[in-house]
Amino acid sequence: MGKNQPQNKKREALNIPAGRRVTSYDVARLAGVSQSAVSRCFKPGGSASAKTREKVLAAAKELGWQPNALARGLITQRSNIVAVLISGNVNLYYPEVLFALTHRLSEEKLRVMLFTVDSEDDVDPVLDQISQFQVDAVISASHMRREHAERFEETNTPLVFFNRYFEDRSSDVILCDPEPQTRQLVKRLSDQGHSRFAVVSGPATNMVSRTRLRGVRAAVEAEGGTIITEAPGDFTYESGAAALHRLMECTERPTAIVCANDMMAMGLIDEARTVFRLRVPEDLSVTGFDGIATARLASYDLTTIRQPIGRMCDAAVAVLREQLDRPERTYEKRVFEGLLIDGATIGPVPDVY
């Protein structure tokens, strides 16, 4: 009762059978105009007199009608849906990006269809879905192989990479290049007397990780320090903790550990404190990358390099908009600098050394 039969006197007056959806024809009948007129009233800049518009809007409101986006998409070849591909793993960086992107896209009247991609093997089925739904564009902040990216070219679907890219492939890319801040960061450590560094990197196949690693190496070299050892992680908290164990086995221990992201830095710090009874930063200096919200919490107060996620998402959406409006446009790579966050996880080299 009241559950299945939406009641509405106007519906009955027009004798629209219950169960049938209200269409623009119904609105047209009620307003006493043609279906085309209704359509035009709902199209920004559509040709319609003030009087017609008024009647139509009133009728639409009366019937609770909204244009059917599927039908519209079918005819206009625009779905207004953007697929966002995000890693579903526990790196808290992704939710931040996702929410920021969603917010920006909704300002552009674009809807987000969310896909979580936890490994490259997940990508193919996702791409099928994407093509079925006639998605207008794709923003990818997750795993993807070159051949996956190529599938988008076949269907002419704009693809914007978010902090990922293939070196030899042209496509739109939004990047954060934290090189200058990496130098600052390493210099700051160096100024505090550190010269024996360790690096906890990400997966060797990951471009972002490789770039960060390269930046760290260059910076350390420039400061005259040494990278004693490099332990690879996989960007998770657990892998940061695990990396510390490997680092502690070195005969000559590092005094400063640079991690390729915040999650690993947090894992490493927790492991240092709880398992090795080391104080951070008194006994050990640790830094991260990303500047995620959790790393800012007082328990960590991580010294890190923040990505300007908000501005990067703005850029991603702007680039995407451009692609949609001017498809003959060439690809663009927008690179943002990071921001050094002065936390409380680095300090002077301990005396014992």
Place this chain on the structure above:
Amino acid sequence: MGKNQPQNKKREALNIPAGRRVTSYDVARLAGVSQSAVSRCFKPGGSASAKTREKVLAAAKELGWQPNALARGLITQRSNIVAVLISGNVNLYYPEVLFALTHRLSEEKLRVMLFTVDSEDDVDPVLDQISQFQVDAVISASHMRREHAERFEETNTPLVFFNRYFEDRSSDVILCDPEPQTRQLVKRLSDQGHSRFAVVSGPATNMVSRTRLRGVRAAVEAEGGTIITEAPGDFTYESGAAALHRLMECTERPTAIVCANDMMAMGLIDEARTVFRLRVPEDLSVTGFDGIATARLASYDLTTIRQPIGRMCDAAVAVLREQLDRPERTYEKRVFEGLLIDGATIGPVPDVY
């Protein structure tokens, strides 16, 4: 070059103008069958001989064709899209729910259209979008007023509430009722000698918060303790920190603080440690609610009550599936128990008291 004109010999053979999309008719032509046959081959259980099916699948693959979900949705009245409404705020509980839901829904061949809702004022435009996209169902884990929920009834769109509900309104609801665990938790505190409690609650308008609060009051009473004071927060980290200041002003200080969610507990703990120089749990016991991943990190190791998010999301999707398949079905409320997580943020009452 190579950017705008997808090349494909087969396309040319069928002389499909570049720019036009491949349709089921094209596939039909290539396979030498009718369009209906193509359609049937892609419909599970559709009537088609093995030979036809083979030809059609080959042709489809050749042309890279996938059924157009918009056109399909138009005719079948099923979009296979589910709207998920999530609070975009910094409570890390939401991303966990979102990713879990997305995962479950994709197993049901349902796509997630994501909407972030940060206040009740955001809801109306979101509802417009939802109705335009002919979304099959809605899962709401965010703000919503009663009149909003009623709009879904008008369009007969199934609505599943996730950890929210209106008392007097029938609709599907997935809930976590942590009452039994709340008793356990309070008993555990009581056994450690605590009798003076404080509560950091959520917004007074929030049902979840009110229920939790009620549970805590009952449990404390049952244990013969007293709730010295209640400070309201808004579920954010910052509000937890702020609440502590108010609690510290009490002449008679509480020895155990029960927070209505983990984020506030974490904020409160950090504030206690950094600003008030209190040790947790030695000087002060603190508990949370939700059991989010961040609260499990070693720096917090929060004693809390975990919501079985995975099972709850399973249930949400199951209920939704039921609604879609049998619309005459009545509403259902599925209630899950929490799980007491033994962290390291509660301990015996300190001696000084």
Place this chain on the structure above:
DNA sequence: AGCAGTTTTGCATTCGAATGCAATTTACAG
């Protein structure tokens, strides 16, 4: 009132797949 120029309007078609129905083919029993 009459005319050219501009807006507004409606008609008819289109987007791409699904499906009821009737025609056709196939399978099988006798």
Place this chain on the structure above:
DNA sequence: CTGTAAATTGCATTCGAATGCAAAACTGCT
């Protein structure tokens, strides 16, 4: 080889809004 039942196929229509085109309705001006 025939007859009948069952499986397969194609035809034609449908979903709901957008739009090119031509007709109609205004506008302003003489």
